[in-house]
Amino acid sequence: MSLPLLRLAGISKRYPGVQALTDVSLDVPAGQLRAVIGPNGAGKSTLFGVISGEYPPEAGVVELDGKNITGWPPWKCVRLGMARAFQVAKVFPRMTVYDNVLAAVMARDGTSWQFWRLTSRVPGRKRVDGLLAETGLLSLAETPAAVLSQGDRKRLEIAIALALEPRLLLLDEPTAGMSPEETHATVELIRQLWRERGLTVMLTEHDMGVVFALAEEITVLHRGRILCTGSPEEIRGRQDVREVYLGDIEL
Amino acid sequence: MFLIALIVLLLVVPQILPRGQLFFWQRVLIFAVYAMSVALLVGFTGLISFGQAAYFGIGAYTIGLLLPLKLAAPITVVLAIIAGAVVALIVGAIILRASGLAFGMLTLAFGQALYQLTFVFKDITGGENGIPGILRGTVLGINLGNPVTYWYFGLFWLALGVGFLALVHASPFGHTLRVIRDDPKRAGFLGIPVFRYQLGSYVIAGAIGALAGALYALLAGIVTQDMLYWTLSGDPLIMSLIGGLRTFWGPAAGAVLFIWVQDQLARQTGAWILYQGLTFLVFVLFLPEGLASLPRRYQLWRARRQARAEAAPKRAPA
Ligand SMILES: Nc1ncnc2c1ncn2[C@@H]1O[C@H](COP(=O)(O)OP(=O)(O)OP(=O)(O)O)[C@@H](O)[C@H]1O
Ligand SMILES: [Mg+2]
Numbered sequence: 001m002s003l004p005l006l007r008l009a010g011i012s013k014r015y016p017g018v019q020a021l022t023d024v025s026l027d028v029p030a031g032q033l034r035a036v037i038g039p040n041g042a043g044k045s046t047l048f049g050v051i052s053g054e055y056p057p058e059a060g061v062v063e064l065d066g067k068n069i070t071g072w073p074p075w076k077c078v079r080l081g082m083a084r085a086f087q088v089a090k091v092f093p094r095m096t097v098y099d100n101v102l103a104a105v106m107a108r109d110g111t112s113w114q115f116w117r118l119t120s121r122v123p124g125r126k127r128v129d130g131l132l133a134e135t136g137l138l139s140l141a142e143t144p145a146a147v148l149s150q151g152d153r154k155r156l157e158i159a160i161a162l163a164l165e166p167r168l169l170l171l172d173e174p175t176a177g178m179s180p181e182e183t184h185a186t187v188e189l190i191r192q193l194w195r196e197r198g199l200t201v202m203l204t205e206h207d208m209g210v211v212f213a214l215a216e217e218i219t220v221l222h223r224g225r226i227l228c229t230g231s232p233e234e235i236r237g238r239q240d241v242r243e244v245y246l247g248d249i250e251l
Numbered sequence: 252m253f254l255i256a257l258i259v260l261l262l263v264v265p266q267i268l269p270r271g272q273l274f275f276w277q278r279v280l281i282f283a284v285y286a287m288s289v290a291l292l293v294g295f296t297g298l299i300s301f302g303q304a305a306y307f308g309i310g311a312y313t314i315g316l317l318l319p320l321k322l323a324a325p326i327t328v329v330l331a332i333i334a335g336a337v338v339a340l341i342v343g344a345i346i347l348r349a350s351g352l353a354f355g356m357l358t359l360a361f362g363q364a365l366y367q368l369t370f371v372f373k374d375i376t377g378g379e380n381g382i383p384g385i386l387r388g389t390v391l392g393i394n395l396g397n398p399v400t401y402w403y404f405g406l407f408w409l410a411l412g413v414g415f416l417a418l419v420h421a422s423p424f425g426h427t428l429r430v431i432r433d434d435p436k437r438a439g440f441l442g443i444p445v446f447r448y449q450l451g452s453y454v455i456a457g458a459i460g461a462l463a464g465a466l467y468a469l470l471a472g473i474v475t476q477d478m479l480y481w482t483l484s485g486d487p488l489i490m491s492l493i494g495g496l497r498t499f500w501g502p503a504a505g506a507v508l509f510i511w512v513q514d515q516l517a518r519q520t521g522a523w524i525l526y527q528g529l530t531f532l533v534f535v536l537f538l539p540e541g542l543a544s545l546p547r548r549y550q551l552w553r554a555r556r557q558a559r560a561e562a563a564p565k566r567a568p569a
Contacts, residue, residue, distance in 0.1 A: 078441065083440075094433050099426065112427040112443060115425070115451075
C-alpha cells in the first residue's frame with residue numbers, strides 16, 4: 001500500500017451557526033479516482049474548501065504527499081500540486097476563454113510576474129491551444145468568459161485546472177448544469193485525463209450515473225460526518241446509504 | 252499609426268502653439284499620465300484608491316524639499332520617483348491587508364494624513380504658502396527655464412512613464428493583474444500570490460504618480476498644498492471614467508477633455524464645478540464605457556445604417 005497523496009485527519013469546520021464538518025478523516029491514494037457523495041448541505045464543497053486552503057479548519061490536519069498544509073493559503077496549495085474547479089464555475093468574466101487559460105499556464109510556468117516581456121511572446125502559449133482542444137473550447141477561444149453557457153464555463157474551469165498540471169484535481173460537481181450529451185462528453189474527458197496523466201481525482205456529483213461510471217472508491221458524507229467509504233458495489237448495497245441519500249434514486 | 256501621429260504632434264506642438272498656451276497643454280499631458288497611472292490601479296488591478304494625490308504630492312514636495320540642495324532637475328525627478336515608489340511599498344504593504352471599500356477608505360485616510368502633515372511641519376513645507384521659487388536650472392547647458400525646452404524635458408519623462416505602463420499592460424504581469432481584477436479570490440486558486448501583485452501595481456502607480464507631481468511642480472514653479480488635496484485624488488478617477496477606465500489610452504483622453512472643459516468653464520462662470528459635475532453625469536449616463544468606446548460605437552452605428560440601407564427597397568436611379 002503506497003502513501004496516500006491526500007490525507008485528512010480529524011477535520012472540523014464550522015460556519016456561524018452551522019457545524020459543516022465534524023471529525024472527518026480520509027486517505028486518498030495516489031492515482032485514485034474518488035467520489036464524494038451526500039445530500040445537499042452534507043459538507044462536500046466545504047470539504048473541498050478545506051483541502052484547497054479556502055477555509056482553514058478549526059481542528060484537524062490536511063496533508064498533501066506527506067506534507068502538512070493545514071491553513072496554507074490557496075495559492076501555496078496550488079503550487080504544491082493542487083487544482084480545483086468550483087461547483088458554481090468561477091472564471092474571469094472580462095477576459096476571453098484563451099486569456100483565462102493563458103493566465104493559468106503562466107502561473108504554472110512561473111512567468112506571471114514578468115513585466116519586461118510581451119505576453120504575446122510567452123512560450124506557454126503553445127500549451128493553451130492544446131488545452132482548449134482537449135476540452136473542446138477551441139472554437140470559443142476569443143469569446144469573453146462572461147457570455148459562456150454554464151456547461152462551457154464548467155469546461156473552461158477544467159481547462160484552467162489542467163493548465164496548472166496538478167497532482168490532485170478537485171472537481172466540485174463537474175457536470176452540473178450540463179445537457180446529457182455534454183455530461184457524457186465530460187465523463188469521457190475526466191476518464192481520459194485521469195488515465196493519461198496519472199492524476200489523482202476527487203469529485204463530487206449528484207448525478208449517480210457519473211459517480212458510478214467513474215469512481216474507483218466512494219466516500220459518503222452525511223451532515224458533515226463520513227458515513228462510510230467503499231467500492232461502488234459496496235456503496236450500492238448499503239442500507240444506510242440508501243436511507244440518507246440514494247433512497248429515491250435509480251441505481 | 253495613431254501612435255506615430257501622436258508622437259509627431261507632441262514634438263511639433265511647441266513650434267506651432269503660442270508660448271502662452273504651452274503651460275496649459277503641458278499641464279494636460281502631465282495629468283493624462285497621472286490619470287493613466289491611477290487607471291492601472293483602479294481599472295486594471297481592481298484596487299479602488301481614493302488617495303493617489305498622496306503620490307502626486309510626494310513627487311511635488313520632493314522637488315520642493317530638495318530645492319536648497321540645488322541638484323540638477325533630472326536627479327530630483329529620479330529621486331521623486333524613488334520617493335513615490337518607496338512610500339507606496341511601505342504604505343501598500345500595510346493597507347493592502349484590507350480589501351474593497353476598506354482599502355479605499357485607508358487610501359483616503361493616508362492621503363489626508365499626508366495633507367495634514369504639511370501643516371504640522373510648516374517650517375519646511377511652508378504650510379499654506381507652499382514652497383515658491385522652484386527653479387528648473389540648466390542641464391548639459393540647456394536652460395530648462397525656457398518653456399519650450401521644458402516641454403521636451405517633460406515629454407521625455409512622460410514618454411518613459413507611458414512606455415513603462417504600456418510594457419506592464421502588454422506583459423504577463425499586466426495579464427495577471429487583469430485576472431486579479433476580475434476575481435482576486437479565484438486568482439489565488441491559480442497559484443497566484445495576489446497580495447504581491449497588488450502591491451506591485453500600487454508601487455508602479457505610486458512611482459508614476461510621483462513623476463507626474465514632480466513634473467508639475469517644476470512646471471508651476473511652486474509646490475502647494477493643493478497638490479496633496481483629496482480633490483486631486485478624485486480628478487484622475489473622473490478623467491478615467493470619462494475616457495474609459497479599462498482602456499489604456501482612455502484615461503489620457505479623459506484628462507484632455509476634463510481639463511479643457513474645466514478651463515473653459517472657469518473662464519465663463521464661477522459655478523464651473525457644477526457644470527463640470529453635470530458633464531461627468533452626462534458621460535456616465537450616455538457613454539458608460541468612456542471616450543475610448545467611441546470608435547467602436549461609430550463602427551456599430553455605420554454597420555447598422557448600412558444594413559438598414561440594404562434592407563430598404565431599391566429605388567430606381569433618378
Ligand atoms: N460560506 C458559508 N457560510 C455559512 N454557511 C455555509 C457556507 N457554505 C456552506 N454553508 C453551510 O454549510 C453546510 C455545508 O455546505 P456545503 O456547501 O459544503 O454542502 P454540499 O455538500 O456541497 O451541498 P450541495 O450538494 O448543495 O452542494 C450547509 O448547511 C451550508 O448551508
Ligand atoms: Mg456543494
